[in-house]
Amino acid sequence: MKNSISKPLPLPSITLKDVGGLQDEMREEILQTLSILKDPDRSERMGIKPPKGILLYGPPGTGKTLLAQAIAHELNANFFSASGSAFNEMFIGVGASRVRSLFQNARKQGPAVIFIDEVDALAGKRKPNGGEEGEKTLTELLVQLDGGHSNDGILFIAATNRKDMLDDAFLRPGRIDFTFQVPLPDTKGRKEIIDINVKGKNLSEEVLASLDELAESTSGFSGAELASLFATASRLALRKGRDYLIKSDLDYALDRTILGSTTRALQDA
Numbered sequence: 001m002k003n004s005i006s007k008p009l010p011l012p013s014i015t016l017k018d019v020g021g022l023q024d025e026m027r028e029e030i031l032q033t034l035s036i037l038k039d040p041d042r043s044e045r046m047g048i049k050p051p052k053g054i055l056l057y058g059p060p061g062t063g064k065t066l067l068a069q070a071i072a073h074e075l076n077a078n079f080f081s082a083s084g085s086a087f088n089e090m091f092i093g094v095g096a097s098r099v100r101s102l103f104q105n106a107r108k109q110g111p112a113v114i115f116i117d118e119v120d121a122l123a124g125k126r127k128p129n130g131g132e133e134g135e136k137t138l139t140e141l142l143v144q145l146d147g148g149h150s151n152d153g154i155l156f157i158a159a160t161n162r163k164d165m166l167d168d169a170f171l172r173p174g175r176i177d178f179t180f181q182v183p184l185p186d187t188k189g190r191k192e193i194i195d196i197n198v199k200g201k202n203l204s205e206e207v208l209a210s211l212d213e214l215a216e217s218t219s220g221f222s223g224a225e226l227a228s229l230f231a232t233a234s235r236l237a238l239r240k241g242r243d244y245l246i247k248s249d250l251d252y253a254l255d256r257t258i259l260g261s262t263t264r265a266l267q268d269a
């Protein structure tokens with residue numbers, strides 16, 4: 001476990017073009033942040049401190065991990081990734097020491113992006129009777145975030161579906177400098193994500209002509225659900241011995257996805 005979170009993953013080949021449905025304003029803010037991070041000395045001369053931490057929040061499957069990978073790619077940075085729950089340990093001090101070694105390794109191999117998914121498991125609000133271990137781990141995270149210089153080549157990116165659960169101390173500027181909401185995509189966003197998913201695929205004329213309608217009829221779908229829709233349709237096409245998608249593949253996949261979401265919603269209720 002220790003090794004897997006303290007080693008960088010191969011540099012993600014994901015770029016910002018692979019992330020669909022970003023609102024123009026958010027894309028602009030991300031580009032601005034990237035230009036500050038790419039040339040921190042110039043920014044500091046202008047009195048702008050490069051951000052140390054970014055929080056991405058929004059429903060599951062909306063592309064938060066994808067966006068973190070794209071940011072690492074744009075910065076040509078090593079990508080260290082872990083889930084917040086990987087730091088939850090029964091034994092006092094183990095979680096804290098994992099946090100410490102993660103940051104130490106990232107500093108040695110900078111420029112680096114440290115991405116923590118489900119950060120609420122690590123930086124949740126402190127409870128009066130909360131466990132000592134969790135408290136120690138969070139304190140270590142705050143120490144590490146405070147300890148780095150803004151231009152030491154480390155960018156911390158955290159993601160959560162539950163921003164309301166996060167400890168206020170963690171969210172303080174200087175630790176988390178930018179907070180971006182990554183919502184479910186609107187129709188235009190869904191079309192962008194559909195276009196990303198069909199790129200390079202063979203499609204029948206009928207499928208090609210139905211993509212706008214598909215974007216309109218998939219309200220409430222996340223990017224992950226749209227990706228899974230095309231994966232299911234492609235698997236069906238392959239099973240049928242075709243290397244191109246026809247409308248009935250997509251209709252079948254759509255039924256399966258809607259059925260899956262309904263079953264999950266009923267299970268959660």
Ligand code: ATP
Nearest residue numbers: 018019020060061062063064065066193223224227
């Ligand atoms: P979670 O909150 O569950 O960790 P997430 O927001 O991090 O989810 P991702 O893991 O980035 O979501 O998305 C899963 C997959 O869904 C991606 O690898 C991609 O195939 C697809 N996907 C999700 N959102 C987008 C998007 N905005 N643009 C393109 N593809 C997307």
